[in-house]
Amino acid sequence: MTQPDERPKKLAERLAPVLAQLQRQSVVETVTHRQQQNRSDLIENLVHRQQSAALVRELNKLNKADIGHLLNMLPADKRHTVWQELPNPVAAGVLLELNDSVAEDLIELTDETRLLAILESLDSDELTEIDDLIPNHVLRQAINALEANERHWVTQTIAYPEGTVGDNMSRDSLTVDEGCSIHEAIERVRSAPELPPQTDKLFVTNRHHQLVGIVPLIDLMRHPDHTLIRDCMDKDVVSFSPDDDAEDAGQAFERYDLISAPVVDEHRRLVGRLRVETIMDYLREVAENQALAKEGLKADTDLFGPILEGARERWPWLVINLFTAFLATRFISVFEGTIQQLVALATLMPIVASVGGNTGNQTAALVIRGLAMEQIQTGNLGYIYRKELTISLVNGILWGTLLGLAAWLLYNSMLLGMVMMAAVTLNLLLAALIGISVPILLDKLHKDPAMGSSVVLTFATDSMGFFLFLGLATLILV
Amino acid sequence: MTQPDERPKKLAERLAPVLAQLQRQSVVETVTHRQQQNRSDLIENLVHRQQSAALVRELNKLNKADIGHLLNMLPADKRHTVWQELPNPVAAGVLLELNDSVAEDLIELTDETRLLAILESLDSDELTEIDDLIPNHVLRQAINALEANERHWVTQTIAYPEGTVGDNMSRDSLTVDEGCSIHEAIERVRSAPELPPQTDKLFVTNRHHQLVGIVPLIDLMRHPDHTLIRDCMDKDVVSFSPDDDAEDAGQAFERYDLISAPVVDEHRRLVGRLRVETIMDYLREVAENQALAKEGLKADTDLFGPILEGARERWPWLVINLFTAFLATRFISVFEGTIQQLVALATLMPIVASVGGNTGNQTAALVIRGLAMEQIQTGNLGYIYRKELTISLVNGILWGTLLGLAAWLLYNSMLLGMVMMAAVTLNLLLAALIGISVPILLDKLHKDPAMGSSVVLTFATDSMGFFLFLGLATLILV
Numbered sequence: 011m012t013q014p015d016e017r018p019k020k021l022a023e024r025l026a027p028v029l030a031q032l033q034r035q036s037v038v039e040t041v042t043h044r045q046q047q048n049r050s051d052l053i054e055n056l057v058h059r060q061q062s063a064a065l066v067r068e069l070n071k072l073n074k075a076d077i078g079h080l081l082n083m084l085p086a087d088k089r090h091t092v093w094q095e096l097p098n099p100v101a102a103g104v105l106l107e108l109n110d111s112v113a114e115d116l117i118e119l120t121d122e123t124r125l126l127a128i129l130e131s132l133d134s135d136e137l138t139e140i141d142d143l144i145p146n147h148v149l150r151q152a153i154n155a156l157e158a159n160e161r162h163w164v165t166q167t168i169a170y171p172e173g174t175v176g177d178n179m180s181r182d183s184l185t186v187d188e189g190c191s192i193h194e195a196i197e198r199v200r201s202a203p204e205l206p207p208q209t210d211k212l213f214v215t216n217r218h219h220q221l222v223g224i225v226p227l228i229d230l231m232r233h234p235d236h237t238l239i240r241d242c243m244d245k246d247v248v249s250f251s252p253d254d255d256a257e258d259a260g261q262a263f264e265r266y267d268l269i270s271a272p273v274v275d276e277h278r279r280l281v282g283r284l285r286v287e288t289i290m291d292y293l294r295e296v297a298e299n300q301a302l303a304k305e306g307l308k309a310d311t312d313l314f315g316p317i318l319e320g321a322r323e324r325w326p327w328l329v330i331n332l333f334t335a336f337l338a339t340r341f342i343s344v345f346e347g348t349i350q351q352l353v354a355l356a357t358l359m360p361i362v363a364s365v366g367g368n369t370g371n372q373t374a375a376l377v378i379r380g381l382a383m384e385q386i387q388t389g390n391l392g393y394i395y396r397k398e399l400t401i402s403l404v405n406g407i408l409w410g411t412l413l414g415l416a417a418w419l420l421y422n423s424m425l426l427g428m429v430m431m432a433a434v435t436l437n438l439l440l441a442a443l444i445g446i447s448v449p450i451l452l453d454k455l456h457k458d459p460a461m462g463s464s465v466v467l468t469f470a471t472d473s474m475g476f477f478l479f480l481g482l483a484t485l486i487l488v
Numbered sequence: 489m490t491q492p493d494e495r496p497k498k499l500a501e502r503l504a505p506v507l508a509q510l511q512r513q514s515v516v517e518t519v520t521h522r523q524q525q526n527r528s529d530l531i532e533n534l535v536h537r538q539q540s541a542a543l544v545r546e547l548n549k550l551n552k553a554d555i556g557h558l559l560n561m562l563p564a565d566k567r568h569t570v571w572q573e574l575p576n577p578v579a580a581g582v583l584l585e586l587n588d589s590v591a592e593d594l595i596e597l598t599d600e601t602r603l604l605a606i607l608e609s610l611d612s613d614e615l616t617e618i619d620d621l622i623p624n625h626v627l628r629q630a631i632n633a634l635e636a637n638e639r640h641w642v643t644q645t646i647a648y649p650e651g652t653v654g655d656n657m658s659r660d661s662l663t664v665d666e667g668c669s670i671h672e673a674i675e676r677v678r679s680a681p682e683l684p685p686q687t688d689k690l691f692v693t694n695r696h697h698q699l700v701g702i703v704p705l706i707d708l709m710r711h712p713d714h715t716l717i718r719d720c721m722d723k724d725v726v727s728f729s730p731d732d733d734a735e736d737a738g739q740a741f742e743r744y745d746l747i748s749a750p751v752v753d754e755h756r757r758l759v760g761r762l763r764v765e766t767i768m769d770y771l772r773e774v775a776e777n778q779a780l781a782k783e784g785l786k787a788d789t790d791l792f793g794p795i796l797e798g799a800r801e802r803w804p805w806l807v808i809n810l811f812t813a814f815l816a817t818r819f820i821s822v823f824e825g826t827i828q829q830l831v832a833l834a835t836l837m838p839i840v841a842s843v844g845g846n847t848g849n850q851t852a853a854l855v856i857r858g859l860a861m862e863q864i865q866t867g868n869l870g871y872i873y874r875k876e877l878t879i880s881l882v883n884g885i886l887w888g889t890l891l892g893l894a895a896w897l898l899y900n901s902m903l904l905g906m907v908m909m910a911a912v913t914l915n916l917l918l919a920a921l922i923g924i925s926v927p928i929l930l931d932k933l934h935k936d937p938a939m940g941s942s943v944v945l946t947f948a949t950d951s952m953g954f955f956l957f958l959g960l961a962t963l964i965l966v
Contacts, residue, residue, distance in 0.1 A: 054867055075743040083863040085871045107743070109861065199709045207745060209706060210688060227705055228687060231677045264772070265553040265585070267685060267765045269747055287745045290768055294742070297775030298857050301938070304779070305850045313858045314868070317875055321882040324850055328843070332887060335842035336894070342835040349827070349834050356827050356834035357820040360950060363838070364813035365806070371942060372783045372802055379776050380791045383587070385561040389532060390792070393563045397795055404799040409810060416814070460779070464849060472838060 053080055057088045066095050074100060078107025081116070085314050090119060098124065102131035106139055110295075111312035113143050122148055126155075134160040135180040139288075141168045167282070175259050176252030178292055179273045179282030182206035185213045186239055188222055193235040195225065208285045210269040214243045220278040223247060249274050250284055259284060260293045261384065300378070304460040306330070327465055334469035341473050345480035348488050354421045355483050358430060361413060363475030366437035369405070370467040373398050373445030374460075381449060381459050395446055402442040406435030429486055433479035437471060440478075444470045531558055532566055544573050552578060556585025559594070563792050568597060576602065580609035584617055588773075589790035591621050600626055604633075612638040613658040617766075619646045645760070653737050654730030656770055657751045657760030660684035663691045664717055666700055671713040673703065686763045688747040692721045698756040701725060727752050728762055737762060738771045739862065778856070782938040784808070805943055812947035819951050823958035826966050832899045833961050836908060839891060841953030844915035847883070848945040851876050851923030852938075859927060859937050873924055880920040884913030903965055911957035915949060918956075922948045 056065040069077060069092070077096070081089050081104065093116050096104060105113055105128065117125065129137065129144070129152040137156075141149055141164075153164050163181050170176030183206055186195045195212060199205075212230075214223040223243035233242045249272045250259050262268070263286055273282040299309035306327025312320075342349075342359070349356050377394070380386040386394065410431040418427030448466050449459035534543040547555060547570070555574070559567050559582065571594050574582060583591055583606065595603065607615065607622070607630040615634075619627055619642075631642050641659050648654025661684055664673045673690060677683075690708075692701040701721035711720050727750045728737050740746070741764055751760040777787035784805025790798075820827075820837070827834050855872070858864040864872065888909040896905030926944050927937035 079743065079862070082861065083865060083868060085868060109863075196709050199706065205706055208688075208747060210686075210747070227709075228677065228683055230709065231674050231705075264765070264768060265557060269686060269688070269764070286747070286764055286768070287742070290742060290764070290771075293768075293772065294775065297772065298860060301779060301782070301853045301856060305846070305853045307850055307853060311854060313854050313863060313872065314875075317878050318882070320875060321879045324847070324879065324883060327850070328846060328883060328887060331843060331846040332839070332891065335839040336891075338842070339835050339838050342838070343832075346831045346835060350831050353824045353828050353834075354821075356831075356837075357817050357824060359834075360817050360820070360838060360841070360954070361810070361813040364816070364946065364950065365809060367946070368783070368806060368809040368943065369802070372785055372805070375779045375783045375785060376789060376791050378779060382776065383560065384557070385587075385791060387561060390561060390563060394791065397792075397798060400795050401799045401802065404796070405802060405806060408799075409806060413810065413814075465846065468842065468845070472842065476838070 053092065054084060054088055057084070057091045062095065065092070069095060069100075074103035075107050078104045082109050082112050083314075086115065086312075086316060089116070089314065093120075098127045099131040102128045102136075106132075106136055109312075110143060111310040111315065113140065114310060115312060115315060117143055117145075126151055130155060134164045135182060138164055138167045138177075138180075142172065170252055173256050174252060175250045175254040175256055175273055175284060176282070178256050178259075178288045179252065179284050180206070180288065181282060183213055183270075183272070183280065183283040184209055185215050185280065186225070188214050188216050188238075188240040188243065190239045191235065192230055192233045192237045192239065192242070195239055196230050196235075199227070199230070206283070208270055208287055212239075213272050213280060213283075214239055215280060219280065221247065221249060221272050221274050221280050224272070247272065251275070252281060256289070256292050257296060257382075258384075260289045263289050297382075300382075300458065300460045303458045303462070304378075304464045306462045306465055327462060330462070331465050331468075334465065335472070338469055338473035338476060341477040342480065345476075345484055348480055348484045351488055352426075352483065354417075354423075354426065355480060358417055358426075359476050359479050362430070362433045362437055362479045363472040365409070365413075365434055366441040366471030366475045367468050369402060369438050370441030370445040370471050371464065373402075373442050374449055374463050374467060377446050377449045378460050378463070381453050386450070391450070395443075398442040398446055399439060402438040403435065406438035407431075410434035410438070423487075425487055426483070429479065429482045433475070433482055436478050437475045440474050441467070441471050531570065532562060540573065543570070547573060547578075552581035553585050556582045560587050560590050561792075564593065564790075564794060567594070567792070571598075576605045577609040580606045580614075584610075584614055587790075588621060589788040589793065591618065592788060593790060593793060595621055595623075604629055608633060612642045613660060616642055616645045616655075616658075620650070648730055651734050652730060653728045653732040653734055653751055653762060654760070656734050656737075656766045657730065657762050658684070658766065659760060661691050661748075661750070661758065661761040662687055663693050663758065664703070666692050666694050666716075666718040666721065668717045669713065670708055670711045670715045670717065670720070673717055674708050674713075677705070677708070684761070686748055686765055690717075691750050691758055691761075692717055693758060697758065699725065699727060699750050699752050699758050702750070725750065729753070730759060734767070734770050735774060735860075738767045741767050775860075778860075778936065778938045781936045781940070782856075782942045784940045784943055805940060808940070809943050809946075812943065813950070816947055816951035816954060819955040820958065823954075823962055826958055826962045829966055830904075830961065832895075832901075832904065833958060836895055836904075837954050837957050840908070840911045840915055840957045841950040843887070843891075843912055844919040844949030844953045845946050847880060847916050848919030848923040848949050849942065851880075851920050852927055852941050852945060855924050855927045856938050856941070859931050864928070869928070873921075876920040876924055877917060880916040881913065884916035885909075888912035888916070901965075904961070907957065907960045907964055911953070911960055914956050915953045918952050919945070919949050 053065065053068055056068060072080070077100070081092060084092065089112065093101065108116070120128070125148055129148070134156060137152060144152070153161055156164060167176060167179065184199065184202060186198055209227065211224045211226045213221060214225060216222045223245045224247050225239060225243050229242060248262055248266050248268060252273055252275070263271070269286045271284045272280055273284055275281050295309070302309060302311060308323065311323050377386065413434055414427035414431030417430040418424050444467055448463050452461055453459040531543065531546055534546060550558070555578070559570060562570065567590065571579065586594070598606070603626055607626070612634060615630060622630070631639055634642060645654060645657065662677065662680060664676055668676070687705065689702045689704045691699060692703060694700050701723045702725050703717060703721050707720060726740055726744050726746060730751055730753070741749070747764045749762045750758055751762055753759050773787070780787060780789060786801065789801050855864065891912055892905035892909035895908040896902050922945055926941050930939055931937040
């Protein structure tokens with residue numbers, strides 16, 4: 011934090027380059043991290059100093075995406091101040107750019123009248139993008155305010171479950187009839203009042219409104235004017251069904267380098283369009299949430315949200331962890347007599363547990379990535395088990411021996427060293443088994459394969475580490 | 489594995505629907521997971537039965553992206569068989585679609601003559617995509633075989649370090665002079681022998697070959713023929729420098745919904761083009777590797793690679809983990825006397841360590857995501873520390889008390905319960921501190937913020953968990 015007496019000078023120092031940068035009407039503007047940081051510092055300062063007029067002036071200079079980015083990194087209270095200053099149509103655009111957790115927070119504190127006014131600035135596509143975040147009764151009112159055909163589409167689309175293509179598709183697309191000529195198709199493009207974003211191709215339909223092909227925009231310029239669309243269209247189309255998994259669709263987008271693709275119903279009638287932008291957002295979200303899921307955190311956990319909520323968000327898995335840790339140590343309590351006789355065991359047992367946890371988490375990370383990339387299938391599962399178990403055996407014997415030697419030297423007992431070696435090897439084998447099985451099982455149950463895997467793994471390798479080591483010690487040493 | 493006697497029938501059963509699917513020349517083809525799985529089962533079966541002719545026939549039916557996907561999920565030996573069967577030009581296209589680890593494996597076993605023949609089928613853009621994977625002397629030969637201007641570009645491009653825009657840019661782009669008319673620009677598109685992939689706009693240059701604007705392809709159709717490009721171009725261009733960070737560029741692509749963007753040098757001269765496809769691949773790779781990095785695994789770890797290599801890949805962090813686990817337990821050994829007197833401590837101490845590890849990993853996951861989304865900056869770091877520490881304090885007191893009560897009841901000692909509570913609270917505070925500091929520090933050092941964070945955190949929360957709990961117990965109980 012800046013000291014109060016220093017602030018005016020600091021602010022002036024900061025303002026100069028930022029304003030210069032904001033005013034510079036450069037043709038080629040490179041978006042850099044530093045620039046973003048300066049802007050955010052400036053705006054945070056204005057919020058802090060309650061300079062509302064200057065704040066509005068600065069905000070006006072930014073586009074919606076940039077305001078969204080700023081809001082994402084402001085602490086909750088400052089975020090709220092900026093949000094209140096945004097005119098409704100700007101707020102609508104900004105809302106689409108926010109992280110879900112931030113958007114939810116802001117929607118919660120917006121009164122119903124303003125929220126409805128904001129939602130009115132959104133078209134049907136944009137509305138379906140954020141429908142999950144809006145309270146049900148407000149959403150219903152917003153949908154009722156739409157035109158009849160838009161209303162129908164929105165109602166249908168929001169019914170698709172999260173993670174499906176239907177949930178991620180948009181409404182607008184440029185279509186032409188297969189009987190048109192290139193010239194007529196160009197006229198179609200020319201006369202469209204507004205072009206849907208990321209339009210790279212026209213969808214071609216027959217007289218039954220069924221999708222029969224596509225024409226890349228660029229081909230319109232490269233074929234003679236009189237050519238019929240039917241004769242030059244691309245019939246080999248990658249299309250999706252609204253029920254398809256959005257992640258699978260994302261992989262198809264990557265594999266076939268798509269920018270947009272048609273979504274069709276069971277009769278091959280066009281029901282929507284999938285855009286690379288939406289799919290990219292979705293994939294990024296999934297990837298980012300996976301790291302959180304692994305630790306048992308929800309995707310919409312807000313780094314800048316209220317503290318009590320933050321504490322409460324951690325409870326479910328904290329409780330599971332408490333419970334499993336407690337359970338794991340019950341294995342120790344069984345052997346308290348053994349420990350009393352040989353207190354070195356208490357010192358060495360966490361090593362066995364820790365090495366197992368490390369190996370298990372490595373295996374799980376590989377398996378989770380393999381599942382995400384669709385590399386793992388029923389056919390090669392046996393191979394993966396055999397491979398990971400062999401790796402664990404090799405590493406267990408190698409490093410278990412090393413640890414055994416250390417234990418032998420440290421406590422001058424060869425038998426203790428042998429117990430150590432055996433326990434490490436067995437725990438590594440178990441870790442590999444669990445590290446593969448937990449993600450695979452979760453995936454089969456159609457859950458996020460990373461979900462809580464860290465807690466489950468730690469439980470298994472801890473409790474088995476203690477049990478194996480102390481159990482073997484009791485059998486052999488006491 | 490299928491039993492030998494069952495195999496012929498099983499294969500026939502499997503073949504029927506797959507072949508039907510492969511032969512179906514459907515206009516609308518939905519890419520589904522199941523379809524991929526069937527194909528891969530079929531091909532794996534053919535490899536297994538050494539039916540080379542049938543294998544080649546099946547492979548011919550697939551496009552390069554699909555063959556790449558298949559190779560990614562075949563075990564190493566079967567992968568090699570399929571690779572040997574691919575004609576060189578097909579192999580070249582497939583190579584671009586493979587995961588790095590798989591591509592490296594296949595390149596390694598390809599003899600130099602074939603590898604050079606394969607590389608000859610690649611254009612300069614494609615060559616720079618995989619230059620990291622090719623042995624240096626082969627790469628040099630492949631570059632020398634290029635035409636002079638391509639050779640120059642490739643040599644320049646491969647010099648940019650990994651993770652920069654320069655490393656990810658491609659060479660081809662459609663440019664027009666600002667003095668051209670729309671009609672001339674359309675002629676330019678029409679006459680281009682080959683269009684660069686994902687061309688959604690023309691780059692506009694002045695007579696000094698400097699970038700001055702862009703024209704979306706679609707605008708070519710929507711402006712009158714005689715309009716000058718200069719008068720209708722978009723001057724507000726998002727462009728990048730080859731030295732920019734590719735991840736930052738990725739965020740700009742998402743924020744501004746870009747499909748392609750120009751890359752310019754310090755004199756604003758066009759040096760390349762960045763495509764959404766390349767950026768999407770890059771972002772996905774980064775996200776996927778982060779989960780591995782957290783466990784100390786390298787990005788190119790191959791789930792299907794050779795076993796010994798797999799074992800060796802785990803060594804560096806396994807050794808670090810062994811070492812830190814050993815170090816952590818040294819804290820226990822200091823208190824062996826205390827444990828001897830009160831063996832319950834040995835049972836309870838892993839709980840303190842485990843709860844700390846869980847909380848620390850949760851905090852780290854949130855911070856790593858915050859860094860990836862550029863939500864965390866110097867200005868709000870203080871806020872994050874205060875927030876996470878307060879959450880830890882709240883949760884520590886709450887759940888520490890509960891654990892303390894359990895310990896009190898279990899071992900009938902109120903003092904032991906109080907030690908438990910204090911140790912849990914302190915360890916949670918420490919876990920939050922480390923969970924924030926480790927990723928932030930790694931980020932400041934320009935390392936992957938997730939790298940090995942799991943091992944470092946476990947070490948800190950384990951050793952401090954043991955030290956705090958046993959230390960407090962020694963002070964208060966003994």
